[in-house]
Amino acid sequence: MPAPTISVVSPTRASAGNTVAITGSGFTGATAVKFGSTNAAFTVVSDVRINATVPAGSGTLLITVDNPSGTSNGKAFTYSGTPGARISAISPASGPSSGGNVVTIVGSGFTGVTAVKFGNVNATSYNVVGPTVINNVVVPPGVPGTALVTVVTAAGPGGGYAYDYVGAPTSTTTLTDVPDPSVVGESVTFTATVAPVPPNVGTPTGTVTFNFGDGSPSVVVPLSGGVASTTHAYSTTSGSPFTVTAVYSGDSNFSASVGSGTHAVNAAATSTALVDSPDPSVVGQSVSFTATVSAVSPGSGTPTGSVVFDFGDGNVSAAVPLSGGVANISHTYTTTSGSPFTVTATYGGSAGFSGSVGTGT
Incomplete structure (x- = not known):
């Protein structure tokens, strides 16, 4: 029994609960139909057709069929209402791993x-001719099988299209990150290890391009001992979590390959120091805090963010914005009753930094 093959999915855009007809071959004995990673209810009509019920979900993904011999190629499907660009064709729709x-x-x-x-890897380069055509798309390295191609705009990745990588890879790339998770501003070490796929032997040479998934420039690093x-x-x-990729360039003996993973970043802890004069x-008398x-x-x-000052005499300031990590305010006490006063400066935190409190008298 060969692994299944999908040739057509119809319709390619529908809502949860609708029926999608999958045409291909090797469907007898099918054990699963998946929309992305979600199992769908299905009926095997014949060896060349399956009717599947669209499961709950959103966005764009690949439909695959499993049987005891393996998993089929994928075909793109998009949930109705998904915003963004839509791909109707890629030419050619397959290429080397x-x-x-260029497509x-x-x-x-x-x-x-x-x-x-x-998939998760950016095309090396591309040229937007107009709202309906993108040409000179340089395909990045991939692993044999189907990758979901998407065009990302401000509305999101929109509707995708299936692209098939062909050819057996001769290398694999494994990506590790330490520490994970990290906090804002903490140095993280990313390591890509490129190894031959058995029975190939030797040490890959070339470069690895790291993309950190946060919009910062990619970094190209030469391999040394395959690392x-x-x-x-x-x-x-x-x-966060950011999708990180390590793309191996390949050399005369080893094919290109891609390693990927996610990296979580948490807010950095802070301390607030309060001084008065x-x-x-x-x-x-006016006192500067x-x-x-x-x-x-x-x-x-x-x-970044702001600090709220409590002067300990029943007066509390409005939020004072930080500038270069510093907030200043002046206050005049009208009585000695309660002196020495306990003064607090409360930093409320921001997207990258957790809150903290400074106190003094």
């Missing part, structure tokens, strides 16, 4: 394109 070949993408909504992705390492510090938690003061908010190691960077 080493990548580097043309046809569809709609190709305005404000920020990326063309083959490439680099460090990166994330400046925000927005987008002059101290002591006299009734009616300064709160300095700093990231606590291993985090780094300059916290």
